[in-house]
Amino acid sequence: MRLTEPAHPHLDLAILVQRLAAGEKAWVASPVAERRDLLIQVLEAVDANAAEWVRIASQIKQLDPASPLVGEEWISGPYAVIGYAHALQDTLKRVADGAEVLAGYNISSAPGDRLAVQVLPHHTFDKLLLNGFHAEVWTRPGITEEQLHNGAGLGQRRPEQTNGVALVLGAGNIFSIPPLDVLYQLYAENRTVVLKLNPTTDPLLEIFRAIFKPMIDRNLVEIISGGAEVGSALANHSGITSVHMTGSEATHDAVVWGVAKEAAAAKAAGTPKLDKPMTSELGGVCPVIVVPGEWSAADLRFQAEHVATQRLHNGGSNCIAGQIVILSADWAQKDDFLAALRQALKAAPARPAWYPGCDVRVQTVRDLHPTAEAVGGTPERTLLTGLDLADARESAFSTEYFGPVLGVAELPGTGAEFLDVAVAAANDRLRGTLGANIIVHPRTIKTLGSRLRAAIADLRYGTIGVNAWTGVGFLIPRATWGAYPGHTLEDVQSGIGVVHNALLLDNTERTVVTGPFRPSPRSVLHGEKSISPKPPWFVTNRTAATTGRLLTGFAARPRWRALPAIFASALRG
Template sequence: MATSTSTTPAPTTPPAPANAAQLNAHLNTLHDNRHTWARLPLSEKIAMARRLLERTVEVAPRQVEAALRAKRIPQNSPLAGEEWLGGPVITARNLRLLIDTLEDIDRHGKPQLKNGALRTRHDGQVIVDVFPLGTLDKLMYQGFTAEVWMQPEVTPSNLASHTASFYDQDLPDGHVALVLGAGNVASIGPLDVVYKLFAEGQVCILKMNPVNDYLGPFIEEAFAEFIERGFLAMAYGGADVGAYLCHHPTVDEIHITGSDLTHDAIVYGTGPEGEKRKANDEPLLNKRITSELGNVSPIIVTPGTWSESELQFQAENVVTQLANNGGFNCNAARVLITQKDWPQREAFLNKLRSVLSDIDKRFAYYPGAEERFDTFINANDQAELFGPREGGVLPWGLIPNVPADDTDNVCFTTESFCGVMCETSLDASSPSEFLKRATDFCNERLWGTLSASILIDPRTQRADAAALEQAISELRYGSVVINHWPAVSYGLGVTPWGAFPGHTYQDIGSGIGVVHNTFLFDKPQKSVIRGPFKAFPKPPWFVTTKNTAKIAERLTRFELNPGLARFAGVLTQALRG
């Protein structure tokens, strides 16, 4: 961090909240046990992780029921599946894969890659194929592959030393981490804690977001053993509690999932004084702070000749990326980028309009949604609304034809964090030229570096393979997903989830660091996932899949103990759509 001789007023310590004594007691317990956890035999950590996995699955039905009540989703609605997928399915899968990695470290000293997984690009960049890992992966996710591209300093010869490095230490020191939980998706807080515990060896205090603090009792039940042994504590309350914990001397590190504005308020403070401290890079806190802070997520629609069924599939795919969880996702679709003269551009937009008209409208449970919605709609006269606005329910919003050179348009500069997306178009004479211009547009015009999606039909992909690979390479995003929603990268577990490397506290963008990342790579650059242009059966996360809840409930049990019989149960439900 830079130093300065400016006369910015010295910050004051935040006032103690009403429950300060309880928080102090929790932090003292964590501090006393931090080295114990860091140095706990790996076999014991593995056993605890297994029990955590079992308890996560055990509490899942009650946790989902509570989330449905909070988000006003009927229990018999297909939308109930979102709470299974975004909560216990992803959490259980991540834990299962992490246990596999920890067992590898226990036996071999390092996570074990499958044969032939390590390769290099023509420029020497190291790539590791991380998915599929076996037959069940190939059956469950037909046609999907995943790669992790490493930062430039990683080479084939030093990859091992940049993997699971915490476990290279004979007598590691422990630290106390504050995890500021997200209010939108049930798996975020628990998995952020899991990463701090097992990847970085830190004990944690998880401060629940007031929006979804109803999840707290279920997290406490699943993590009961960690709480009892002084490796995890829970905290509840508003911004005063968060501020108190951030500034507490016992807290060594902080992980934030939220907005860049929240990050800056924590790091530099608020108001004119905070702005001055940020300008001078004078942080209030001398602590390591990692973060995941959202994105204006682009979908690059590569021009081609699509069949009617392909147009329909991809329209449902794009709408899913907007509508899942009511639009309250950091990886939700925000900017659709098309070629201006693509003959099927209007046909595709009409398919989007049709799907948006047909799907359920959602209760806007996240604070500030209506105000953000109005900001985007009022700034763009051509905005189209789908559905009524009443009783806290918002319509879906599509803003077509946003000029690509309108660089200050809120659609490009700000994450809406509600059910609104826009469409913009670029001039290009070929798919290859379009991919290059769309890549530059994303990198130079859109806020954030978390995730991006490219849609490209198999014919165009074969004809313009080099241009596609160049786009994947040049897109400065932590996840680049071909033909599907970047939430797949969040959910697979084996892929690191976080911003493209290079942000600083002053220019935080989508954040610093990664989570999930069950192979425990220390220096990943981006995750690249490739999927079929038209998948069968329809993916369970599609908002138009009617059997999502039953599929996802069976997926949760599958992740606890994978096998052909449980796969058959999942497949049976998936085939029913």
């Protein structure tokens, strides 16, 4: 069979897979130190191509080159890949040197017989640039510290045991995802990789090929474009030994089970169309649990912007976008918060509904909800209030909207009582387990005591953010990224397996990220241990583009003399 829309017009499918199989044999013979050198070459290539990457990404997303929103493309693009490559090469160096991967990392206990590995802050620059942010990777229950140490390094502990040729079906919304997924297959899973781009990202094909040239030249990686028929042909080719994808649950099921009657029959018989391992990251309906407390007017405004960012970042086209805000019906400031949220949604910078089908999805939601509010700012921004978590028919709890639509549901109670029922509702009523957010005032955190950490343990989500959007977890290279474990092909929800995970940890369950409730200087004035200003990923950050560009350059070449310009830009945001 001949590919119809590949990067190379005359590339035959059999030849492509054959080359990658030959590359696998070469990978077997490559010592870890050599593999690390290749990774560093990729890092340098990302740095060299970063500006052009961002220029093309901004065109794809129809962003004005002068818009602060271009900062999203710096931070969720080359910055994320460079940071990950730096962290992964450090792990490879430890493995190559025969050192403990987790030497120097703080390992503590977590609720439910789990262990927690602190992955942020990792070094002094983390403490300065992400001051007040903290992240841990939690293991599954019952894993011992000895097992944790022995498993760290995954495929690089046994580099000679390779696992064939992987197909990566690339995401079309966040442009660091395809290269990050390729690196994880190559290093964590010890597979050579063909990346089939989502058509949305086709304009970045040559950038990605330039970035991976050191690996393409060695037949370790190939990158092609094409439609669904190309992806299907590759997925079902006998020379492909596994498939990984980032996308929707519907696309996953089409790959695994087929479509229409074929899919129904295959599911009924328990015989997948796909006859090889499949891992995935598929998004879902992400909750934002707002724990009631006594907030100032500034707190209400800032946290409303925080929630608006969780929905509007990338135009709402994020697998980790907050979709359902869970409020206390008994919170005295509930109406004040909703007023601030409406204003934040309206006032956020306008941007086109760039992702294909967004306008149709928004109109479908509005047709189902006659009381939907068009809050302004752009025609698509929509707020749904009065959602009933007891209503089993409510589509907002089961359908990922992938656009600027935010729902609000209320539950009774305050304090720990409210938190417990909100956690239960998030677990039991919302489709998917990729990420959950909790917003809680520092005084309320003190009042809750150990109940907060117990609630975090009870949440069945792969990343949990406390006063920090779970999207921050995507940017932390040593954190894991993926659904809560336990999904199956028959009921995949947010996917199977993890990615990122630069420490190459085994038996992980989730990442927990915490951040400051207030930005500096209010955080300092109120006694919070944080000097971080408004984060550059906020959609309302006025210097996000400059800060994102400076952070990307710093990530590639960390140096003290670069910090003053970053701080100056961040403080103006």
